Amino acid sequence: MIFNSPYPDVEIPDVPLTEFVLSRTQQFGDKPALIDGPSGRTITYAQLGGAIRLVASSLAHRGFGKGDVFAIYSPNVPEYAVAFHAVSLLGGIVTTVNPLYTADELARQLNDANAKYLLTISLFLENAKTAASQSKVEEIFTFDLTEGATPFATLLQSDGSLPEININPAEDLVVLPYSSGTTGYPKGVMLTHRNIVANIVQVEGVTGIDLVDEADTVMGILPFFHIYGMVVIMNMSLVKGATVVTMPRFDMVQFLELVQKHKVTRVNLVPPILVGLAKHPIVDQYDVSSLVELFSGAAPLGQALADEVKARLGCRVVQGYGLTETSPVTHVYNRTMTKSDKLSSVGPAIPNTEVMVVDVATMEPLGRNKKGEIWMRGPQIMKGYLNNPDATVATVDEEGWLHSGDIGFIDDEGFFYIVDRLKELIKYKGFQVAPAELEALLLSHPAIADVAVIPSPNREVGIAKGRIKWLSALANLENKDEFEEQITSLEDVLNRITNLTITAPLTYEDVTKAIPINELLNTYLERQWKHARFRHIFLSLDLRPDLDKSSSVWASPEWLRRGFELIVDNAVLAMQEAGTPDPKIWVTTRSKDTEVLITIENNGPTISDVVLEHFRQGRAIPKNDGDRGSGIGLQLTKTIFETYRGTMQIEKREPQGASVTFTLPKFQPNEANKKKNAE
Template sequence: MPTAASAYAGSRTPPAAITSDLTLDEEPTVTTPPSATTPHPRNSGLRIDLNPAAAVARNAVHHGDTVVIRYAGGDLTYARLDDKAARLATVLVHSGVGDGDRVAYLGLNSSSFLVTMLAAFRLGAVFVPVNFRLAEPELEAVLAGSGAAVLVCEEGHRASVDKVRSRTALTRFLLVDDDPEAPTAGAAGWEPWSALITAAVPEPKVFAKYADDAAVLMFTSGTTGRPKGVVLTHGNIWWNSVNVELSLDTRRGDVTYVAAPLFHVGALNSFTLRTLVRGGTVVVRRRFDPQECLDDLLTHRVNSMFGIAQMFAALSRVPGVFEHDLSELRSIVVAGAPVPPSLIELYARHGVLLQQAWGLTETAPFATHLPAERTLDKIGSAGIPMPFTEVRVVDTAANEPVMSGEPGEIVVRGPNVTAGYWNNPEANQAAFDDEGWFHSGDIGYLDEEGYLYIVDRLKDMIISGGENVYPAEVERVLASMPGVVDIAVVGVPDEQWGETVVAVVSVDGSPSVTLEEVRAYGAAQLARYKLPQRLKVVPVVPRNASGKLDKAVTRRLAAEGV
């Protein structure tokens, strides 16, 4: 079974602490005599416990009656959350789980997700949140690839697991049976977790975890190939939180709302984890519903929220949404896909500032953020680098920085950037250069003030008649067209031009748009060679669970013709 250290095999700059066996109570080896000017290593700040489970345990002691999770299946106070996680930790210990082992969770957003994560953290184990939308071959690849020994699962996904379980390293299968939102009658080969948790004695110890220790193993969406396991360390999580707190208006005791999938780093590590650490409240919803979201924002006086553009577009269509007082919403981060300027302007007219950010799973998640005060004058920008993150735009061939305004690949370096891919030295070799820069695969440019603008994914660029067409640019323009609910632009093979531009759209039920109307609308802002040559209207534009356009599926739809 792979160890946490093996995740970094092949990395050019592996963190030294990954291979260290030093414990908190041991003296580190000193190669030079200490002096009055040499601080003791134990006091240097390099080995500070960053485990979120320790912070939750502290919160349980000092304000245990505070409700930390608002959830339809039952609310939890800090005391109850910590106790349940400690009892589950004991169950995991009896399953053979220890420091560095992997514990997987498969299910929708719920309090059980957070309980499982904290129980794993408590033992120093690595938490593996599994995308609940995976097909069975993808599910098998994630479960087997992670080397997880224990899986906690909801009823709705049990049957899929049963079909692949024999080809994984899983040895114990726990079924969530105490959540009214995920009812179950039990099943052979699965242990209902409620009785085990109730009977267990709470595990009193919380393992100290340091910056270079693996915390979460999160698999990328895999729409273009086999999912890769991204190792996020406790340091990655911590430094992203520091970046967020220095850049956004977040406060102790805030209420955050999460309806985007928690298995995605955007929902988990934008506000959710930090809210648990800081003593706030997380409103957890299993899935996003626009009317329910509005009700929650008002009822719970929500202060922060992460979402994708489509969520806020749907919320804006709730009748009377802007007639309500939404002034408590101080920090709204929109990421995962480009945000149409018209949507930002709509919310801004009603006093709600949507703050764009850019990043990836590998950057835990934010590398840049657009300050609220620049929302309108820098509309369309993904912002400036986070305080402790470096961002460059480089030439894809020479790997040298390009001039402002010139597009190139976005590269990132900083303590929030993943330590490497799980058991994938080839991917590490391809993603990190000799100076430690992570190559994102995204194309963008920096303006004269250093604000980043995302152009597209390098692999999604269309070359039509020798001209480069960036689908994201076309999508941003056409997304504002009346009647268009969602849009994806892709290239398909063409004998004359090499590739031709195809728009795949969903509409709002009004008379369907035509290709001529789409081209006429886009012609005011786009060169003619960028305009779609074909149009396909579909009920729903394919997106993955992270809210990103599923270009692989979209290309197949586009290739089927109009």
């Protein structure tokens, strides 16, 4: 059956995106529109409109016009919105690129999108040049001043004149973000002006809740290259007259400082950051009382975690749902429409949106309280995937239903719940286990800091994904008795799960060999299964360590040392797959465990240079294919390099080899947490 939105349909203006945005923002004049968090650099609403027109004029004089593609390869800065809307104003198409991409990954997107110009920052210029040389890019711009590229500031030097442009909002593309969709390599998602305008108006049509307005200050943490940051933070906030404080990267301390300094009222987040806000002791050192709402998206949020954050920060915690292919919002939580608080729900569908829950085996529509794949239909649904008609047909059917690839259900009050991704369901003898659902339950245990559930091969039943075989954990506990007390209470939590069988005991010795948790651990371990590694790990639990208050990273140095080991292991694997000589790379600690030393030796003359270059760029994992770009290596290096890069020392040794040393803070156990764990 089809479930309709409980809200009345809204009228969607038939106008181009930037015309729509600027018609709303001109009334805000000298009010700050965007503030660069680290520097305080500010663009007012009046300056925003003028800058957009000047940059558009300069681009037009360079020959950039309707249908041309402009790539932005940059972290969040205030000028990102200027560039985005200048291109949109001309009828051009913005393709936004993950700034963590390597040169090869960037080149792949530039070529697929047929980009004419590329905008980046000096830090990524070398990658940009390498990628541009492999594509049809005609000119590279940088937001900051640097040699070898055209400064973005020069585009502000124009007469402001614009050619006559005829944009068809329903047909003409405005943005081309890349998404893997329900499966496969990243694909260009073709979104029209009408798609984005419709989604903004649809969200405005959600009644009964306090939406963002001109009195708000919004934190721009989530990257603008991603549809969530691009539309929900950058565009919706500007349309409503709010002030957006941008952060080029997430750092817990800087985030808390900016919330306190600018009295931020709303933050759009993802669950891993919420875990840190719930559990990191440093949060208590800052005044975050200005926060009114934290809005979670991009991954399922469990009730226990939402409750914990809400209780600690004293603000609303809600979540929504959507996809890159849906521009992105399809559901928003609404407390006024339910008898009890359901923080784990994404809420009902927004106006003009229809939803079905479909049985993944029979493809038949399901009723309430039955889990199936979520299908959606509405004006925010993408036009299709660029250069990939087969993927388009597989995702959007003839009747306009977008098959999300997500598993969920609708309850008796019309509230939807997202359980997990269809491709991540773990199947065993007809039963289906949703990893995210199990993870949310495990996070409710006070001893668990983070968790990831992964599939385990099970030859007994002849399938690639099998039952929950046994548990493995990383614990920072004093002794075996203390550990076993935690596991006993943990098993009480696990007993709440139907069809869960622990077929082998968890031992203290297992714990000392376990690996740390990361939000992309699933991806990493899935790859390792293919190489006959980690044969015993199915569900990996990270029992809460004593936290190091001297570090802005929510982890102990031991956690980070283990992270380095994963990075190095992945680097070795990548080079072996690429057919390069077998390198010898290992991790050791010295100076009373306050330093991590990575030693590189090899049989070939170039491997040390390759590995060192990745360290210098903040990426310690060589690439030889597109699939490796979004794995655990990059996610771990994001945490490690951003925190300890200033301590990095590189020493080359002739004729071959090198060493890379990072200095970690002295680990001092937190007695309060230690006592709490013991209890």
